[in-house]
Amino acid sequence: MGCREVLKQNGYRITPQRSLIVDVLHDAEKHITPEEIHKQVSARFPEVNKSTIYRTLEVLKKLDLVDETDLGGNKLYYHHAEHGHHHHLICQNCGRTIEIEEEAFAPLKKILVTRYGFDPDIRHLAIFGRCVNCD
Amino acid sequence: MGCREVLKQNGYRITPQRSLIVDVLHDAEKHITPEEIHKQVSARFPEVNKSTIYRTLEVLKKLDLVDETDLGGNKLYYHHAEHGHHHHLICQNCGRTIEIEEEAFAPLKKILVTRYGFDPDIRHLAIFGRCVNCD
């Protein structure tokens, strides 16, 4: 079921603005900031206000249609939930980001559950360090 | 070697403000925000400006005397480097934070190195989820 159906079924309206925001998120290959979304949406639908972007992202987040990721800066990144839960290795030297699969966290997850009684929600994770090119 | 010696050796001056900030960080049992530091320092040294807190933290960070942690909110947390590198499990339901030891990350670290050629700097990590009390 697409984003639009989910929105409708939850009593939200499909406005041109929302429609475009969903499209941009869908087409984005990587995580994307509200700023970038705004820029892209503006190109096709002038005068969209940034607050509309924020409010729409809030709705989409609530409906689990997008994932919100804190990559350590002062801004947040978003990506279409269907693109799957992935994580990021961020090289502090060259800035490169490497996507890794959830599977890599299985051992850690197990330790947290068994040893700390904590059920981690490992969907929004960024790990800093140095990549192989920068050794 | 204490913070004061390190500061001196690197050509920084020991001002009353810096001295107090170092004390507060040293006495803090947990990670602490610039805001909290400011409040505590102000109690003993009125009229300390918040920018002094920020500037001092920047210096201490550069000298590896404090660790900076992004706990996912919009603010940063700091703790005295001697308190060791620990990580946080943050319950998204009750807000409780649990400290875990670096050791728990050994398996993950290994995977990242061997499989992704990435040397993680796992010093500033926060993991969200649900704690055992909130199941």
Place this chain on the structure above:
DNA sequence: GTGACTGCAAACGCTTTGCAATTGA
């Protein structure tokens, strides 16, 4: 004495909010 440091006030970047006007269902 002199450069490092401080307080102040203003600005910053990202995000949120109140409100009146608009619009989708």
Place this chain on the structure above:
DNA sequence: TCAATTGCAAAGCGTTTGCAGTCAC
């Protein structure tokens, strides 16, 4: 029709910065 949604402008929040005065060394 009419509540949901939008644009606008302003404020919020943590943080940074330029500058003139002050202070540690």
